[in-house]
Amino acid sequence: MNQGLKIVVLAKQVPDTRNVGKDAMKEDGTINRAVLPAIFNPEDLNALEQALWLKDAVPGSTVQIVTMGPPRAADIIRESMFRGADGGVLVTDRKFAGADTLATSYTLAAAIRKINPDVIVAGRQAIDGDTAQVGPQVAEKMSIPQVTYCEQILKVEGTELTIKRRLEHGTETVTCSMPMVVTVNGSAPECRPRNARLVMKYKHAKTTTELQDLNEDYYMNLRTERCYLNIPEWGVSNLDVEVQELGLSGSPTKVKKIDNIVFAAKESKRLTASDTDISALMQELISSHTIG
Numbered sequence: 001m002n003q004g005l006k007i008v009v010l011a012k013q014v015p016d017t018r019n020v021g022k023d024a025m026k027e028d029g030t031i032n033r034a035v036l037p038a039i040f041n042p043e044d045l046n047a048l049e050q051a052l053w054l055k056d057a058v059p060g061s062t063v064q065i066v067t068m069g070p071p072r073a074a075d076i077i078r079e080s081m082f083r084g085a086d087g088g089v090l091v092t093d094r095k096f097a098g099a100d101t102l103a104t105s106y107t108l109a110a111a112i113r114k115i116n117p118d119v120i121v122a123g124r125q126a127i128d129g130d131t132a133q134v135g136p137q138v139a140e141k142m143s144i145p146q147v148t149y150c151e152q153i154l155k156v157e158g159t160e161l162t163i164k165r166r167l168e169h170g171t172e173t174v175t176c177s178m179p180m181v182v183t184v185n186g187s188a189p190e191c192r193p194r195n196a197r198l199v200m201k202y203k204h205a206k207t208t209t210e211l212q213d214l215n216e217d218y219y220m221n222l223r224t225e226r227c228y229l230n231i232p233e234w235g236v237s238n239l240d241v242e243v244q245e246l247g248l249s250g251s252p253t254k255v256k257k258i259d260n261i262v263f264a265a266k267e268s269k270r271l272t273a274s275d276t277d278i279s280a281l282m283q284e285l286i287s288s289h290t291i292g
Contacts, residue, residue: 002062005178008115010108010122010135011044011053011065011080013073016081017127029115040076043123045191049185050153051121052192053082062086066111068096068104071209077231082194082204083255088141089115090207093235098248105137107246110239112142118178119161124149124185139181146181147174153186207231232234 001221035077048063055061065080065088067073077088091111099107112120120139125132132148139146153167159178166185187190204222210231211223223229237244244250271277287289 004062005054005058005114006117007051007054007061007063008112008117009044009048009065009140010118011048011067011076011087012122012126012128013038013067013069013124014041014126014128015039015074016247038072038075040052040079041123041126041128043125043184043186044076045123046188047121047123048080048083048085049181049191050150050182050184051119051188053121053153054121054156054161055084058230061157064088064115064117066091066108068092068099068107068111071207071233074207074210074231078202078205079194081205081263082199083192084195084198087205088231090231090233091235091239092209093246095236095243095246098251099246100251100253101131101133101137102252103248103250105134105245106250107239107241108134109138109141110241111234114234114239119180120179120189122181123184123185135181135183137150142179142181144179144181145176147176148183150182150184150256151206153182175213202229205231207233209233218259 016039026196048065051063055063063080063085065077065085067076067088071090071092073092074090077085077090080088089111091107096103120135122135122138125137126134127131127231136148137147147161147165148164149165149167150163151171152164154162154164154173156162160175161178161180161182162175163182164173166187206223206229238244271281
Protein backbone atom coordinates (compact mmCIF):
# COMPACT_ATOMS: atom_id res chain seq x y z
CA MET A 1 0.00 0.00 0.00
CA ASN A 2 1.17 3.54 -0.67
CA GLN A 3 0.15 4.86 2.73
CA GLY A 4 -0.07 3.45 6.20
CA LEU A 5 -3.11 1.97 7.89
CA LYS A 6 -5.11 3.73 10.55
CA ILE A 7 -5.68 1.05 13.19
CA VAL A 8 -7.90 1.26 16.27
CA VAL A 9 -7.69 -1.20 19.15
CA LEU A 10 -10.72 -1.53 21.42
CA ALA A 11 -9.34 -2.25 24.88
CA LYS A 12 -10.94 -2.47 28.29
CA GLN A 13 -9.81 -2.11 31.86
CA VAL A 14 -11.51 -4.93 33.75
CA PRO A 15 -11.78 -6.09 37.37
CA ASP A 16 -9.33 -8.83 38.25
CA THR A 17 -11.68 -11.79 38.58
CA ARG A 18 -8.99 -13.73 40.41
CA ASN A 19 -9.71 -11.54 43.45
CA VAL A 20 -13.51 -11.54 43.66
CA GLY A 21 -14.90 -11.01 47.16
CA LYS A 22 -18.33 -10.70 48.74
CA ASP A 23 -18.67 -7.01 47.77
CA ALA A 24 -17.92 -7.57 44.08
CA MET A 25 -21.51 -6.92 42.93
CA LYS A 26 -23.87 -4.05 43.65
CA GLU A 27 -27.55 -4.48 44.44
CA ASP A 28 -28.52 -3.24 40.97
CA GLY A 29 -26.61 -6.13 39.35
CA THR A 30 -23.63 -4.10 38.14
CA ILE A 31 -20.01 -4.75 39.09
CA ASN A 32 -18.64 -2.83 42.04
CA ARG A 33 -15.42 -1.88 40.26
CA ALA A 34 -14.22 0.31 43.12
CA VAL A 35 -13.42 -2.70 45.34
CA LEU A 36 -11.66 -4.82 42.70
CA PRO A 37 -8.11 -4.40 41.33
CA ALA A 38 -8.15 -3.23 37.70
CA ILE A 39 -6.14 -4.95 34.95
CA PHE A 40 -5.76 -4.85 31.15
CA ASN A 41 -8.29 -7.31 29.70
CA PRO A 42 -6.13 -10.29 28.65
CA GLU A 43 -7.52 -10.88 25.14
CA ASP A 44 -7.29 -7.16 24.39
CA LEU A 45 -3.53 -7.53 24.86
CA ASN A 46 -3.58 -10.26 22.19
CA ALA A 47 -5.51 -7.84 19.98
CA LEU A 48 -2.94 -5.11 20.61
CA GLU A 49 -0.16 -7.42 19.42
CA GLN A 50 -2.00 -8.09 16.15
CA ALA A 51 -2.45 -4.34 15.66
CA LEU A 52 1.24 -3.72 16.34
CA TRP A 53 2.14 -6.48 13.87
CA LEU A 54 0.06 -4.67 11.24
CA LYS A 55 1.82 -1.41 12.08
CA ASP A 56 5.20 -3.11 11.58
CA ALA A 57 4.07 -4.75 8.34
CA VAL A 58 2.74 -1.56 6.72
CA PRO A 59 5.11 1.42 7.05
CA GLY A 60 3.43 4.65 8.10
CA SER A 61 0.65 2.91 10.03
CA THR A 62 -0.62 4.17 13.39
CA VAL A 63 -2.27 2.38 16.30
CA GLN A 64 -4.77 4.25 18.50
CA ILE A 65 -6.43 2.78 21.61
CA VAL A 66 -10.10 3.48 22.30
CA THR A 67 -11.30 2.57 25.77
CA MET A 68 -14.54 3.36 27.55
CA GLY A 69 -14.53 3.66 31.31
CA PRO A 70 -13.84 5.85 34.35
CA PRO A 71 -10.83 8.21 34.46
CA ARG A 72 -8.50 5.51 35.81
CA ALA A 73 -8.96 3.56 32.56
CA ALA A 74 -6.35 5.88 31.06
CA ASP A 75 -3.83 3.45 32.60
CA ILE A 76 -4.34 0.95 29.79
CA ILE A 77 -3.82 3.63 27.13
CA ARG A 78 -0.44 4.41 28.69
CA GLU A 79 0.33 0.70 28.97
CA SER A 80 -0.43 0.31 25.26
CA MET A 81 1.81 3.26 24.40
CA PHE A 82 4.63 1.64 26.39
CA ARG A 83 4.27 -1.39 24.09
CA GLY A 84 4.14 0.48 20.77
CA ALA A 85 0.76 2.20 20.33
CA ASP A 86 0.81 5.82 19.17
CA GLY A 87 -1.87 7.17 21.47
CA GLY A 88 -5.48 6.72 22.45
CA VAL A 89 -8.82 8.19 23.46
CA LEU A 90 -10.60 7.73 26.78
CA VAL A 91 -14.38 7.67 26.28
CA THR A 92 -15.66 8.70 29.68
CA ASP A 93 -18.83 10.27 31.04
CA ARG A 94 -21.15 9.49 33.94
CA LYS A 95 -23.94 8.98 31.39
CA PHE A 96 -22.04 5.95 30.00
CA ALA A 97 -22.11 4.15 33.38
CA GLY A 98 -23.94 0.83 33.71
CA ALA A 99 -23.94 0.11 29.98
CA ASP A 100 -24.54 -3.43 28.74
CA THR A 101 -23.03 -4.67 25.47
CA LEU A 102 -25.68 -2.94 23.34
CA ALA A 103 -25.14 0.51 24.88
CA THR A 104 -21.37 -0.01 24.99
CA SER A 105 -21.10 -0.92 21.32
CA TYR A 106 -23.36 2.04 20.41
CA THR A 107 -21.02 4.45 22.24
CA LEU A 108 -17.82 2.88 20.90
CA ALA A 109 -19.13 2.90 17.33
CA ALA A 110 -19.81 6.63 17.64
CA ALA A 111 -16.25 7.22 18.89
CA ILE A 112 -14.73 5.08 16.13
CA ARG A 113 -16.61 7.00 13.42
CA LYS A 114 -14.78 10.15 14.53
CA ILE A 115 -11.43 8.42 13.93
CA ASN A 116 -12.50 6.65 10.69
CA PRO A 117 -9.95 3.80 10.86
CA ASP A 118 -9.13 1.14 8.30
CA VAL A 119 -9.07 -1.70 10.82
CA ILE A 120 -10.66 -2.10 14.27
CA VAL A 121 -9.09 -4.83 16.39
CA ALA A 122 -10.53 -6.06 19.69
CA GLY A 123 -10.20 -8.96 22.07
CA ARG A 124 -12.78 -11.69 21.59
CA GLN A 125 -14.34 -11.03 24.99
CA ALA A 126 -13.73 -9.38 28.34
CA ILE A 127 -13.29 -11.43 31.51
CA ASP A 128 -15.86 -9.36 33.43
CA GLY A 129 -18.71 -10.29 31.08
CA ASP A 130 -17.62 -13.17 28.82
CA THR A 131 -20.25 -12.24 26.22
CA ALA A 132 -18.02 -11.78 23.13
CA GLN A 133 -20.69 -9.40 21.79
CA VAL A 134 -19.15 -5.91 21.72
CA GLY A 135 -16.81 -6.41 18.75
CA PRO A 136 -19.47 -7.95 16.47
CA GLN A 137 -22.05 -5.37 17.58
CA VAL A 138 -19.66 -2.53 16.71
CA ALA A 139 -19.23 -4.03 13.22
CA GLU A 140 -22.99 -4.29 12.77
CA LYS A 141 -23.60 -0.71 13.92
CA MET A 142 -20.93 0.54 11.51
CA SER A 143 -22.17 -1.73 8.68
CA ILE A 144 -18.71 -3.14 8.00
CA PRO A 145 -17.52 -6.78 7.75
CA GLN A 146 -16.08 -8.67 10.69
CA VAL A 147 -13.74 -11.61 11.25
CA THR A 148 -14.05 -13.28 14.64
CA TYR A 149 -11.86 -15.80 16.49
CA CYS A 150 -8.70 -14.44 14.88
CA GLU A 151 -5.56 -16.29 15.89
CA GLN A 152 -3.18 -14.45 13.60
CA ILE A 153 -3.21 -11.83 10.86
CA LEU A 154 -1.07 -13.47 8.19
CA LYS A 155 -0.60 -10.79 5.53
CA VAL A 156 -1.77 -7.52 4.03
CA GLU A 157 -2.39 -7.21 0.29
CA GLY A 158 -3.81 -3.92 -0.95
CA THR A 159 -7.02 -3.35 0.98
CA GLU A 160 -7.37 -6.98 2.11
CA LEU A 161 -6.21 -8.84 5.19
CA THR A 162 -5.59 -12.59 5.29
CA ILE A 163 -6.48 -13.97 8.72
CA LYS A 164 -6.20 -17.35 10.39
CA ARG A 165 -9.22 -18.17 12.57
CA ARG A 166 -9.26 -20.65 15.45
CA LEU A 167 -12.35 -22.85 15.31
CA GLU A 168 -13.54 -25.63 17.62
CA HIS A 169 -12.01 -28.43 15.54
CA GLY A 170 -9.20 -26.71 13.71
CA THR A 171 -8.43 -23.50 11.84
CA GLU A 172 -9.48 -21.75 8.65
CA THR A 173 -7.90 -18.97 6.61
CA VAL A 174 -10.06 -16.15 5.27
CA THR A 175 -9.57 -12.84 3.45
CA CYS A 176 -11.57 -9.70 4.14
CA SER A 177 -11.63 -6.17 2.77
CA MET A 178 -11.08 -3.07 4.87
CA PRO A 179 -12.61 -1.31 6.70
CA MET A 180 -13.33 -4.21 9.02
CA VAL A 181 -13.51 -5.43 12.62
CA VAL A 182 -11.27 -8.25 13.83
CA THR A 183 -11.79 -9.95 17.22
CA VAL A 184 -8.80 -11.85 18.57
CA ASN A 185 -8.59 -15.07 20.60
CA GLY A 186 -6.51 -15.63 23.69
CA SER A 187 -4.70 -18.34 21.70
CA ALA A 188 -3.15 -15.62 19.50
CA PRO A 189 0.47 -14.59 20.12
CA GLU A 190 1.09 -12.82 23.42
CA CYS A 191 1.63 -9.08 23.36
CA ARG A 192 5.18 -7.83 23.22
CA PRO A 193 6.58 -6.45 26.48
CA ARG A 194 7.08 -2.82 27.37
CA ASN A 195 9.84 -0.97 25.55
CA ALA A 196 12.12 0.98 27.91
CA ARG A 197 12.47 3.92 25.52
CA LEU A 198 8.71 4.14 25.04
CA VAL A 199 8.16 4.03 28.82
CA MET A 200 10.48 7.01 29.21
CA LYS A 201 8.79 8.84 26.32
CA TYR A 202 5.18 8.33 27.41
CA LYS A 203 5.34 7.95 31.20
CA HIS A 204 3.91 11.47 31.67
CA ALA A 205 1.07 11.03 29.16
CA LYS A 206 -2.12 12.09 30.92
CA THR A 207 -5.74 13.05 30.38
CA THR A 208 -7.10 16.49 31.22
CA THR A 209 -8.81 15.06 34.31
CA GLU A 210 -5.57 13.57 35.58
CA LEU A 211 -3.76 16.88 35.06
CA GLN A 212 -6.45 18.76 36.94
CA ASP A 213 -6.16 16.33 39.84
CA LEU A 214 -2.38 16.81 39.93
CA ASN A 215 -2.65 20.60 39.68
CA GLU A 216 1.07 20.93 38.94
CA ASP A 217 2.52 23.47 36.49
CA TYR A 218 5.30 21.03 35.51
CA TYR A 219 2.89 18.63 33.83
CA MET A 220 0.89 21.47 32.27
CA ASN A 221 4.04 22.88 30.65
CA LEU A 222 5.17 19.42 29.55
CA ARG A 223 1.84 18.84 27.85
CA THR A 224 2.20 22.11 25.94
CA GLU A 225 5.73 21.28 24.80
CA ARG A 226 5.02 17.66 23.85
CA CYS A 227 1.58 17.24 22.31
CA TYR A 228 1.98 13.45 22.10
CA LEU A 229 1.56 13.34 25.91
CA ASN A 230 -2.08 14.46 25.62
CA ILE A 231 -4.65 11.69 26.05
CA PRO A 232 -8.01 13.08 24.79
CA GLU A 233 -11.20 12.50 26.76
CA TRP A 234 -14.48 12.26 24.87
CA GLY A 235 -17.81 12.59 26.64
CA VAL A 236 -21.40 12.77 25.46
CA SER A 237 -20.88 16.29 24.09
CA ASN A 238 -18.04 15.06 21.86
CA LEU A 239 -20.01 12.27 20.19
CA ASP A 240 -22.97 12.12 17.84
CA VAL A 241 -25.20 10.05 20.14
CA GLU A 242 -28.71 9.95 21.56
CA VAL A 243 -28.55 10.19 25.36
CA GLN A 244 -31.38 7.68 25.86
CA GLU A 245 -29.26 5.03 24.10
CA LEU A 246 -26.41 5.35 26.62
CA GLY A 247 -25.63 3.73 29.96
CA LEU A 248 -28.35 2.04 31.97
CA SER A 249 -31.16 3.76 30.06
CA GLY A 250 -29.90 2.28 26.79
CA SER A 251 -29.27 -1.19 28.22
CA PRO A 252 -32.10 -3.70 27.78
CA THR A 253 -30.18 -6.34 29.75
CA LYS A 254 -31.55 -6.50 33.28
CA VAL A 255 -30.06 -8.66 36.02
CA LYS A 256 -32.81 -10.51 37.90
CA LYS A 257 -30.73 -12.16 40.60
CA ILE A 258 -27.12 -12.54 41.67
CA ASP A 259 -25.69 -15.34 43.76
CA ASN A 260 -22.30 -14.28 45.06
CA ILE A 261 -20.32 -17.45 45.76
CA VAL A 262 -16.93 -17.20 47.44
CA PHE A 263 -15.04 -20.45 47.88
CA ALA A 264 -13.31 -20.98 51.21
CA ALA A 265 -11.29 -23.96 52.44
CA LYS A 266 -12.87 -25.74 55.42
CA GLU A 267 -10.03 -28.06 56.29
CA SER A 268 -6.60 -29.01 55.10
CA LYS A 269 -4.03 -31.68 55.67
CA ARG A 270 -0.29 -31.40 55.63
CA LEU A 271 1.49 -34.38 54.10
CA THR A 272 5.11 -35.37 54.01
CA ALA A 273 6.84 -37.24 51.19
CA SER A 274 6.88 -40.46 53.22
CA ASP A 275 5.46 -43.68 51.75
CA THR A 276 3.05 -43.94 54.70
CA ASP A 277 1.45 -40.52 54.10
CA ILE A 278 1.18 -41.05 50.34
CA SER A 279 -0.37 -44.51 50.81
CA ALA A 280 -2.90 -43.15 53.31
CA LEU A 281 -3.85 -40.34 50.90
CA MET A 282 -4.37 -42.77 48.02
CA GLN A 283 -6.59 -45.00 50.15
CA GLU A 284 -8.67 -42.01 51.25
CA LEU A 285 -9.13 -40.77 47.67
CA ILE A 286 -10.13 -44.24 46.46
CA SER A 287 -12.58 -44.82 49.31
CA SER A 288 -14.27 -41.46 48.68
CA HIS A 289 -14.44 -42.28 44.92
CA THR A 290 -12.44 -39.13 44.11
CA ILE A 291 -10.29 -41.44 41.99
CA GLY A 292 -10.78 -45.04 40.98
